[in-house]
Amino acid sequence: MTRNLKSALFSALLVWAVAYPVLGLKLTIVGINIEVHNTSPMILSVIAICSLLMFVRVLFNQQLSTAWKNSPSLPKVPAKATNFLTLPSTQRWIILGLVVVALVWPFYGSRGAVDIATLILIYVMLGLGLNIVVGLAGLLDLGYVGFYAVGAYTYALLSHYFGWSFWVCLPLAGMMTATFGLLLGFPVLRLRGDYLAIVTLGFGEIIRLFLRNLTDITGGPNGISNIPKPTLFGLSFDRTAAEGMQTFHEYFGIAYNSINKVIFLYLIALVLVLLVLFVINRLLRMPIGRAWEALREDEIACRALGLNPTVIKLSAFTLGATFAGFAGSFFAARQGLVTPESFTFLESAIILAIVVLGGMGSQLGVILAAVVMILLPEMMREFSEYRMLLFGALMVLMMIWRPQGLLPMQRPHLELRK
Amino acid sequence: MSRELLKVSGLSMRFGGLLAVNGVALTVKEKQVVSMIGPNGAGKTTVFNCLTGFYKPSAGSIVLDGESIEGLPGHEIARKGVVRTFQNVRLFKDMTAVENLLIAQHRHLNTNFLSGLFKTPSFRKSERDALDYAAYWLDKVNLTEFANRPAGTLAYGQQRRLEIARCMMTRPRILMLDEPAAGLNPKETEDLKALISILRNEHNATVLLIEHDMKLVMSISDHIVVINQGTPLADGTPEQIRDNPEVIKAYLGEA
Numbered sequence: 001m002t003r004n005l006k007s008a009l010f011s012a013l014l015v016w017a018v019a020y021p022v023l024g025l026k027l028t029i030v031g032i033n034i035e036v037h038n039t040s041p042m043i044l045s046v047i048a049i050c051s052l053l054m055f056v057r058v059l060f061n062q063q064l065s066t067a068w069k070n071s072p073s074l075p076k077v078p079a080k081a082t083n084f085l086t087l088p089s090t091q092r093w094i095i096l097g098l099v100v101v102a103l104v105w106p107f108y109g110s111r112g113a114v115d116i117a118t119l120i121l122i123y124v125m126l127g128l129g130l131n132i133v134v135g136l137a138g139l140l141d142l143g144y145v146g147f148y149a150v151g152a153y154t155y156a157l158l159s160h161y162f163g164w165s166f167w168v169c170l171p172l173a174g175m176m177t178a179t180f181g182l183l184l185g186f187p188v189l190r191l192r193g194d195y196l197a198i199v200t201l202g203f204g205e206i207i208r209l210f211l212r213n214l215t216d217i218t219g220g221p222n223g224i225s226n227i228p229k230p231t232l233f234g235l236s237f238d239r240t241a242a243e244g245m246q247t248f249h250e251y252f253g254i255a256y257n258s259i260n261k262v263i264f265l266y267l268i269a270l271v272l273v274l275l276v277l278f279v280i281n282r283l284l285r286m287p288i289g290r291a292w293e294a295l296r297e298d299e300i301a302c303r304a305l306g307l308n309p310t311v312i313k314l315s316a317f318t319l320g321a322t323f324a325g326f327a328g329s330f331f332a333a334r335q336g337l338v339t340p341e342s343f344t345f346l347e348s349a350i351i352l353a354i355v356v357l358g359g360m361g362s363q364l365g366v367i368l369a370a371v372v373m374i375l376l377p378e379m380m381r382e383f384s385e386y387r388m389l390l391f392g393a394l395m396v397l398m399m400i401w402r403p404q405g406l407l408p409m410q411r412p413h414l415e416l417r418k
Numbered sequence: 419m420s421r422e423l424l425k426v427s428g429l430s431m432r433f434g435g436l437l438a439v440n441g442v443a444l445t446v447k448e449k450q451v452v453s454m455i456g457p458n459g460a461g462k463t464t465v466f467n468c469l470t471g472f473y474k475p476s477a478g479s480i481v482l483d484g485e486s487i488e489g490l491p492g493h494e495i496a497r498k499g500v501v502r503t504f505q506n507v508r509l510f511k512d513m514t515a516v517e518n519l520l521i522a523q524h525r526h527l528n529t530n531f532l533s534g535l536f537k538t539p540s541f542r543k544s545e546r547d548a549l550d551y552a553a554y555w556l557d558k559v560n561l562t563e564f565a566n567r568p569a570g571t572l573a574y575g576q577q578r579r580l581e582i583a584r585c586m587m588t589r590p591r592i593l594m595l596d597e598p599a600a601g602l603n604p605k606e607t608e609d610l611k612a613l614i615s616i617l618r619n620e621h622n623a624t625v626l627l628i629e630h631d632m633k634l635v636m637s638i639s640d641h642i643v644v645i646n647q648g649t650p651l652a653d654g655t656p657e658q659i660r661d662n663p664e665v666i667k668a669y670l671g672e673a
Contacts, residue, residue, distance in 0.1 A: 279535065285545075286534035287520075287527045290513075294521045297510035304470060304504070305522045306496035306588055411514045413566050416553040 008058040015051035023047065086410045091364040095277070098367065102270055106263045114262050118334060120374045121269035122327050127354040127366040128276050129323030134352065135361035136289065137316035138296025140197040142348050143184075143204025147177045147321040149343035151328020153211060156224040156338045166230035166333050173329035174322045181321025185314040192299075204348055212340040223339030229261065230268055230333050237261035265334050272330060276323050280363060283319070285412070292316050293361075357398060359405025368406050420448040421483075423624050424469075424500075424592055429478035431464050438464045440648045441478070446592060446626055446641075451618060453627045453635045455659075456645035457668060462628045463505060465645070466596055469626075470502045471495040483591070497525060499591030503581045503598060505628075511570030515561055515580055518569050519552035522587035555583040559613065575606040582613065592624045593617065599631045607634055614638055636660065644668070 024047060026039045038044070057064065084090055106114045126148060133141045154173040158164045164172075188199050211218045218224065229237060235248045239256050248264075249256045283289040291312045294302050299309055332338045354373050358365030376394060380387045398406075424446040431439040439461045446452045454462050468475040471492035480488040487495055510518050528534070528544035556562045559579040564572055569580060578598060585593055595614075599607045611634055617623040629635050635642065635656070642659045644652040646668040652659055659665055 282535050282537070286531075287524050287529045288531070288534070290517060290521050291524055293513060293517075294510050297512060298508050300472075301504070301508040301510065302521075303472075303492040304496055304502050304508075305524070305584070306493050306501070307521070307524050308493045411512075411517065411566070411568060414514070414516050414549060416516065416556070416562070416565055417550060 004059050004061065008055045011058045012051040012055040015054045016047065019047045019050065083410075086362075086408055088410060088412050091362070091407065091409075095364055095367070099270075099274065106266050111259050111262055114259070114266050116374065116378055118262070118266045118269050120371055121266070121273050122331055122334075123351065123354060123370040123374055124273050124367050125269075125276055125327040125330075126324055126351045127358065127370050128273075128280055128363060129320045129327065130351050131355050131358075131361065131363070131366050132280065132283075132292070132323075133316050133320035134355050135366075136284075136296065137292040137313065139313065139316060140193060141200045141317075141320070142197045142345070142352065143200035143202065143207075144320070144324060144351055145343045145345070145348040146184075146200075146204040146207035147180060147324035148328040148331070148347065149204075149207050149211060149340070150177045150180050150321075151325030152332040152338045152342070153218060153224075153328075154325070155329035155332045156227050157217070159227055160224050166228070166329070170326060170329050173325040175325075177321040177325030177328070178318045181318040182314060184321075185317035189310055189313055201345070201348075204343075204345060208340050208343050211343075218340075221340060223337055223342075225337045227332050227336050227338065229265070229336065232264065237264055269330060269334075272326055276326070277363060288312070288315060353395065357395070357405060359408030362405065362407050362409035365405050365407040365409070372406075420450070422446070423448050423483055424626070425479075425481045426465075426469065427479055429465065429468055429480065430476050431461075431468055431473055432476040438648050439468065439475075439645075442643075442645060442648075442650050444643045444650075444653070446624060448624055449618060449622055450640045451614065451625045451627060451638050452641045452643065453629055453639040454643045454645060455629065455632075455635055456651070459647075460645045461648040462645055463596060464648075466502060466594055466628060469495075470500055470594065496588065499589070500594065501585045501588050501590035501592070502594040503578075503585060503596055505596045505600065507574075507577045507581055509569040509577055509581055509584070512568055514566045515569050515572065516549070516552050516556065516565040518580060518584050519555060519587050520548055522584045523548045523551065526589070552587065555586055558586075558616070559583045575602050575609075578602065578606075578610070579613065582617075586617070586621070586623070590623070592626055594626045596628050597630065598627070599629055599634055607631060610634070611638055 023043055024039055026037050027034050028037050029035075102117075106117065109117070126144070129147075130141065130144045133139050133144070151173040154176045155166065155169040158169045158172065159166070184200070184203050188196055191199060212221055214220070231237070231245075232248060234245065235251050236245050237248050237260055239258075240247065247256075248260060291302070291307055292315075294307065295309060295312050295316075302309055302312070331342075335342075350373060354366060354369045357373065358367070358369035377387060377391055380390055383390055422445055424444075426445070427443045429439055429442045430437065442461075442465055444452065444454070454465065456462055464473065467473040468478075468488075469480060471487075471490050471494065474489050478488065479486060482495075482498055482500060485498070487498060487500070490498075510521065513521070527548055528541045530541070533541040553562070553565070556565055559582065561572075561576060561580055561583070564576065569577065572580065578601075582593075582595065582598065598614075599610055602610060614625060614627075615638065618625060627635070627639070639656055642652075642654065642656055643650065644659060644662075644665050651668055652662045652665050654662070
């Protein structure tokens, strides 16, 4: 009991220590100075109540946990349903259904909704790409955003200096990031796990700092603006076309509507995602896809069977990076502006969270997780400053509820001929 | 007299100040089963690691069918047909049994990126053949009913058999088994013995074996090499080894 009392007191103090500086103190601007004031007594009393609750909770930990056990638990997904949902064939049908919905709904959705959907599609692309490196090949990459940045800046720079169009730059950006993937792959071949994570983390930061300080070329912290949007076979979606170009609404003789541009961008993103999905789906059933997974399971056994780990790792890095390059150059085209601050470590963390949350290696999982990860913060905007707190809490809850991810992948069932 | 497939001479492996293997020599002829025995810590597995390229030997030569292979990286030696199992089973545990066998055929498959992307007829055929070959070997090791089970969920004896089948998928010239009977019960050891005989008699496999189970070693070996504290102690047929006083001394200690 005394030990419980001690830890209960400590927990109550901890609540104060965490909550008071964050919620109990308010910064107010007085003239040119910032002064620290106490907030309303209401918030202070809320903190007090919370700490009291924490005190009781820790003091009666044992009694509470037995009571908790007797109370009805969280609804568990029945085992059969889980099994059915994770079957590869079911997942394929769900993906097909999602694609049909995704094709139809922008014509009914609002402009803001289509815009968010486009953002989700970018993250689906990134998630699917990182899934190759982390989920399949088992190489923990914390600097994935570096490739995303390389892709974005490739298009931004090429269009800024040479005026090349999006459609020319898209494959070039893919090739450029593939090269970077290969370059990063070589020095890290011998590394695994935590060490690899640290090196890739450094890589992501190096790319960002490089872009930031190369002011003469990349515009430094200001980035590059006025990046042209993609065109449909030379038809632009702007109100007035540039010299020698035609606009979409003029060509088809319809009234100008800015939502056309948003829908067009959305459809490009959708096509890119479908392309990536198709390629990854095939890769999984190809020898190289199996080799990635084998490498994740046991590198030594791979070598003993005559598989060259160098080639396998480099191919995973290169292909994963290529998809980030596509996503990056599309991102640049959509925003019309790239700055180094779009490519911070937080982005890498979010993409990694999408992969882990979805269930390593699972494509449907990645898609769902991307929807959840992007949609939730958008939907919680009304909670304003507590948005990220709620977001974090939700992620913790989700990992407790389904530690293996939302929809993990099952092994494909191979039919043997007798 | 059959051909010499593998000839090792003067093999030494030094880790800093420790001479783990010192001047080991052995010869494996085609379709032979050669066993390497010796007390724990004698350096048998180190010899295996040198032969399969996991270690670079400090001295000595390893000649595979007239071609020197010492110092080559592990995957290249494996591609030349020297394939091993491990003392502690190393399967791809989360992948199914049949997938394990498909991976082992990697270098015999059509790995062209574009042909896989568009599923060309040659790609389909290559995949189908691989699956058939895997099915054939699953049947050989009595694991057909477990084909789509994750390898990690199989019983230990089944995992051992699957690992041997996985080696056979690479169409090896020499199969090196590191203590294949470790942890098996007497019945499973009998099955293993039968399997090794099948490999040799029906599939022309040449086997190099590390094993502690003397009954197994004596009954299937054509030739036995004894190693003690990294140095070769004796070399001969099972009968010669059985009666060699030096070997008895190394195993049982001096009276």
